[in-house]
Amino acid sequence: MREIRSTRARLAGGVILGVALWLRHDSQTSNLLILQFEGQQAPGTFYVSVYILIAVGAVMMLVGFLGCYGAIQESQCLLGTFFFFLVILFACEVAAAMWGFMNKDTISKELTNFYDAAYIKAVDISGSPSKDSAIKVLDVFHTTLDCCGKGDDNALFKQVASTLCPRKSPEDFLKSQSCHSKLIELFSEKLYLIGLAALVVAVIMIFEMIFTMVLCCGIRNNPGVY
Numbered sequence: 001m002r003e004i005r006s007t008r009a010r011l012a013g014g015v016i017l018g019v020a021l022w023l024r025h026d027s028q029t030s031n032l033l034i035l036q037f038e039g040q041q042a043p044g045t046f047y048v049s050v051y052i053l054i055a056v057g058a059v060m061m062l063v064g065f066l067g068c069y070g071a072i073q074e075s076q077c078l079l080g081t082f083f084f085f086l087v088i089l090f091a092c093e094v095a096a097a098m099w100g101f102m103n104k105d106t107i108s109k110e111l112t113n114f115y116d117a118a119y120i121k122a123v124d125i126s127g128s129p130s131k132d133s134a135i136k137v138l139d140v141f142h143t144t145l146d147c148c149g150k151g152d153d154n155a156l157f158k159q160v161a162s163t164l165c166p167r168k169s170p171e172d173f174l175k176s177q178s179c180h181s182k183l184i185e186l187f188s189e190k191l192y193l194i195g196l197a198a199l200v201v202a203v204i205m206i207f208e209m210i211f212t213m214v215l216c217c218g219i220r221n222n223p224g225v226y
Contacts, residue, residue: 010060010061010064010065010068011064012060012064012200012201012204012205013056013057013058013059013060013061013062013063013064013201014057014061015057015197015200015201016053016056016057016060016197016198016201017053017054017057017058017060017061018057019053019057019193019194019197020050020051020053020054020057020197021054023050023053023190023193023194024047024050024051024054026190027144028144028145028186029046029186029187029190031140031144032111032140032141032144033046033047033111035114035137035140037114037117037118037130037133037134037137038117038121038130038133040114040117042111042114043107043110043111043114045103045106045107045110046107046187046190046191048099049096049099049100049191049194050194052092052096053096053194053197053198055092056089056092056093056096056201057201059085059089060089060201060205063082063085063086063089066078066081066082066085067079067082067208067212070082071215074219076216076219076220079212079215079216079219080216082212083209083212083213083216086205086208086209086212087209089205090202090205090206090209093198093201093202093205094202096198097195097198100191100194100195104188104191107187107191108183108184108186108187108188111183111187112179112180112183112184115138115141115150115179115180115183116150118134118137118138118141119134119138119149119150120134121133121134122134122135122137122138122160122164123156123157123160123164135163135164138164139164141179142164142165142167142179143167145179145182145183145186146182147177147178147179147181147182148161148164148165148168148177148179149161149164149165149177149178149179150178150179150180151177151178151179151180151181165177
């Protein structure tokens with residue numbers, strides 16, 4: 001039973017590490033966040049929360065082995081160290097959650113601004129030097145998100161719509177194709193998944209801390225039983 005408690009920590013660490021790695025290499029986000037335009041890399045603020053999850057998941061798996069070994073050896077020192085690391089990891093998760101809540105609109109807004117910068121150059125009828133590269137950047141957005149334009153559907157956009165979105169038919173433009181909305185929707189879903197994974201692991205960590213304290217007290221008070 002003691003080993004199972006620490007195994008849950010390793011399992012939770014493995015789950016959150018797997019989710020984080022999937023988010024890091026997800027084709028939708030990675031296709032957009034590797035883009036460059038006029039020497040500027042697409043904003044990668046989203047990856048901050050992903051890297052925090054990767055670090056927490058990896059450390060949690062390692063700490064889980066420490067807790068398991070401490071339980072087998074009935075070592076208060078190792079279990080105390082295990083508890084200390086759990087508290088640190090829990091604090092990191094709380095800090096990451098607060099950061100994510102405060103920046104949940106910033107992530108999609110930064111990428112929307114990046115899209116708009118390329119969009120302005122792409123629809124420039126004066127023949128901007130960076131027009132071709134802007135069209136290529138927009139093509140990645142439009143293909144990845146299945147969208148076209150900013151949703152304003154003005155006269156200028158209608159003139160260049162067939163160039164910017166050659167895969168779209170006239171019937172497709174009868175409904176909204178706003179890339180702004182698709183960006184907000186995409187990163188809202190990703191951040192929701194990150195928050196859900198962090199919440200599940202945080203709950204497991206709380207139970208692990210309680211079990212560790214109980215086990216430490218039991219070893220101290222009844223050394224012959226544990």
